[in-house]
Amino acid sequence: MKNPSPASLYAPFRYWKAAMSDRKPSSLVCFPYSYEGEKVHGLYEGKGFACFEGGNTYKGMFSEGLMHGQGTYTWADGVKYEGTFVKNVQMFSGRYTWNDGSVYEGSIKDGVRHGFGFFRSGIHPISYIGYWCKGKRHGKGTIYYDQEHTSWYSGDWVNDVKEGWGMRCYKSGNIYEGQWEKNVRHGKGRMRWLTVNQEYMGQWVHGIQHGYGIHIWFLKRMPASQYPLRNEYVGDFVNGKRHGHGKFIYASGAVYDGEWVCNKKHGKGKFVFKNGRVYEGEFIDDNMVEYPAFLANAMNMKGLNSICTGNHFGTGKELEKTNSTQLTFCFYCNVKLYLLKKFAVLRHITELRRIYTFYSSLGCDDSFDNTFLMTKLQFWRFLKDCRFHHSNISLAEMDRILRDKTPVEEIHCPHETLLFRTFLSYLIRLAFRIYHEEHKENSPYLSKCFLEMVSRNIIPTACYVQGILFSEEGCTVLVMNSYLDKCWGIYRAFCRPSTRPPFELTMKMRHFLWMLNVITSISLFCVVTSALFAQFI
Incomplete structure (x- = not known):
């Protein structure tokens, strides 16, 4: 653009x-x-x-x-x-x-x-x-x-x-909303290119995308589409190009997380294919160093034009044709997991997809392409509605269990997005954590744990929003969307490292009360100061 x-x-x-x-x-x-x-x-x-x-x-x-x-x-x-x-x-x-x-x-x-x-x-x-x-x-x-x-x-x-x-x-209908300086976009802002169904949210410098940002390519599809993904890049930009570290999520489900140079994969990176296979290593000029036969131009996709420079991005489809013996696999080898996927998850896949779509759209504006990605905050709402926390396990403990490779300081980040496959993976792990004692004598017990969780927690209570957060009134949602970033910053400023591994930053009740005391003191100081100044004006 x-x-x-x-x-x-x-x-x-x-x-x-x-x-x-x-x-x-x-x-x-x-x-x-x-x-x-x-x-x-x-x-x-x-x-x-x-x-x-x-x-x-x-x-x-x-x-x-x-x-x-x-x-x-x-x-x-x-x-x-x-x-x-x-x-x-x-x-x-x-x-x-x-x-x-x-x-x-x-x-x-x-x-x-x-x-x-x-x-x-x-x-x-x-x-x-x-x-x-x-x-x-x-x-x-x-x-x-x-x-x-x-x-x-x-x-x-x-x-x-x-x-x-x-x-x-x-x-043209394109809209920019954000900060300005000297008549150009400068600072934090969001640009929507309605003419080409693209959106950028992040930092701008002198009218050009520069710094950390998120760029999305929307794909027109019917509501509740089978593949509710879009092409999305999250990471660093330099002079309008992807440069530095960033993650690219493809609509096919493939993901690249690594280094970029001038809109191309270059440096160390990890590519996860939609079938679960993984390549982790060096990339040069959009090509894998170990497999130079995969040319960069073979990965281009006409529908993924650059933000405003006319460059192209890869689809990840060609890489999936690589000989399976040449790549590192990331898939379930355990027979029990295979049975779980075949007989338990697939039995409820339609209902689980509907639930994912419902919670991922809570508190969101209308999407250009009827697509929403579930955030950690929406996932917490789902867990609370389904009463997972009634099983002698708190939401904070669930975050620790599902941590994977998330940095310690980001374990409880409400902005983290979950793909549908990640959502299913989290449910499987929670099912094992909560119900494995009841079914460890029955084989295949992992499948029975999952079915027990679906029948007891999910089916009866999912999609019935409880409490104030994401309620139908909408006021809480509007306020939350406006101040969520600020609240996350305040939380990180007042929380303390946990005494339990992995020692992530958490806020206990006493920290919360101390925060309120500090904020109240500052507010009272401002009121008193204003009153004193008013006496002398």
Whole structure:
């Protein structure tokens, strides 16, 4: 996606700034050569009409010889001001009209736009409504670039420049929402390319993706599709390209986690195929070092164009054709696990997929492609609804059991996403942990444990949301989505390492109460300080 050219995007403002220049008090000629109206003690008073040298005129209220009150001042070049005057100065509120049809209506201070106001160009389809400061857009405001209002920006302004947080909707329908600096995307933000069904969430530097981010390629599909995945990259970007460490999840179910250089797999990485096979080693220029026969261009996929540079990504399908004897396998060799997969999981696969889809969509906006990935927070909601924690095992202990290779500090991270196969794997492991004592004498006991969990925990209670979190009221969800990142940061700041392996960061009740005490003290300090300052102002 090419970024809009600043020159083309802001070209109309060259005309705008010239056309809507403010007429400051110094431009008002205050010594009329003719006057019609009332006088008191030789001074203009009440309603009157004055003509000034050069052709400027004023019609309105006078007080003590000065323009004061409601009136209309017309310059010789056609510019007109209608509004309030205070001792010859335009103040409070008024309306400027230019001879080309441009109009400003709103707050005025010392003859310039200051406060809330509306401007509409008479020649170009540009309009702005929002706050001004000393004649410049400053504060919250919305600018429309066309009459249909399909292209607009709404957000923060600083001295006529987009600065701070704002949302930009382009005429194509593409939308950016996030931080701005000097009229370009800069900071944290989300860009949606609706025209090509792509989305990027992460860091921007001078209008280009740079830093940590998530890029998603949406695939149009029916609801409850059999393969609820999309192509997704999570990791580092440099100048708009995947560069550094990152994970690519393919719609086929394959996953690459490793190093990237200029949009290509390069360095150490791990590739997991959709059938469970694993290659872990060196990659050079998108190719596996040990198997150079697999060319990079053989992995390209037309539907996976780059973000804005026209590069391509691999699908992972060709790698799956590798001779099985040449790759490391990651699959179940135990006969009991095979029986479990064949007779237990597949027996309930449709219901489990429906449950996964239900919980993965809780608290989420509508998806472009009817696809949702379950987060750890949604997985916890599922576990609570199905009363897994009633089996003498807490949610924190479940996180430890299901840790795998998750870093210690991220064991309880609510942002972690779970593929459907990971969801099934977690259920199998929890079933064994909870019910293996009851069925260890019966073979195959792993299959019986899983069936026991499905019949006792999942089928009767799944998809019936309990408690406040993700309730139908929706208020909690909106607040949670807005402050989830901040809450996670606060949690990590106040939690302490656990005394039990793997010694992850956890928050006990006393830590939580201490956190509330600190926050309350800070809030009380702010209130007291504000009150003290108010006494001296």
